[in-house]
Amino acid sequence: MRILLVSQMYPGPSDPDLGVFVAELERELRRRGHEIERAVLDRRSGGKLRFVSLAREARRKARRFHPDVVYAHFLVPAGLIGALASKAPLVVTAHGQDVRNIGSVPGMRALTRWTLKRASAVVAVSRFLARELETKLPQARGKVSVIDCGVDLERFQPRDQAEARARLGWDGNDPLFLCAGSLSERKNVLRLARAFSRLGKGSLVYLGDGPLRGELEGRAGVRLLGRVPHELVPTWLAACDVLCQPSLVEPFGQAPLEAMACARPVVATRLGGPPEFVPAEAGVLVDPMDEDALVRALDSAADLPCPNEAGREAAAEHSISAQAEKIERVLEKAVARRAGG
Secondary structure: OEEEEEEOOOOOOOOOOOOHHHHHHHHHHHHOOOEEEEEEOOOOOOOOHHHHHHHHHHHHHHHHHOOOEEEEEOHHHHHHHHHHHOOOOEEEEEOOHHHHOOOOOOOHHHHHHHHHHHOOEEEEOOHHHHHHHHHHOHHHOOOEEEOOOOEOOOOOOOOOHHHHHHHHOOOOOOOEEEEEOOOOOOOOHHHHHHHHHHHOOOEEEEEEOOOOHHHHOOOOOEEEOEOOOHHHHHHHHHHOOEEEEOOOOEOOOHHHHHHHHOOOOEEEEOOEOHHHOOOOOOEEEEOOOOHHHHHHHHHHHHOOOOOOHHHHHHHHOOEHHHHHHHHHHHHHHHHHHHHOO
């Protein structure tokens, strides 16, 4: 198939961690023999005007490339842009914020409704997100498939913890708790820091940056490393004892899945996607608003086996190759439906 990929998130020189999951799915689809042209945004900067640039690029590339199908990531704006760029069948993946915006951002409900009407198929990264989308826009029912973005089991695999720590120059106290993601309210990073302080042991490392960085600085046992090169993330996962993502809500939970692939226990929110793939043997699900429960979760997760084979086995069911095959079938079905009239 000739696939036009449209995404408002894609790794770039200044933001190599942006939308890595999109690039990895693209790579797998290419491996499966498909020809892909990209219209993507590979930077966080630029404000809303960058979406105008994305729309122009998508339209220009669609005219030149003549895709069999448009595959967009995020309902609006990328899905809307893909729908306007080409008359080819549209398949769009909902990731989370695009669904949350419905009803909270003026005009978003109408724009998303139109995008869904235009789409041949919709993909949601979790059953949780599919239910939320169908509740907000019932017309999505019958179009939604649940397919997550998967994990690269070669890149994220069990490695020797001591070697990983030596490579990183890690000299902190055990256990090492790791939190990877934006330092934002939704990621619940302040409550995690307070729970860690109450636990009274180990070290807590944050990989990422965001508006709450200032409120995390200067805390005992806490290190803020900012955004690290994406190729170092598997090494940090190998070095840690527990990966923590107690978000207020997590549409899927890519970081816990990657940690599980590295055979590391996790603490994850029970609100959203993680309950769909985190077994009790591999991690602790927690009410993100309950600080007492979070303290207990950190303690319990640190006592789980590490390396954690149950986590690795659960993650293997979400391999990037298997997820790409599922996406391929959805794309092929959309193309066949159009060809059949």
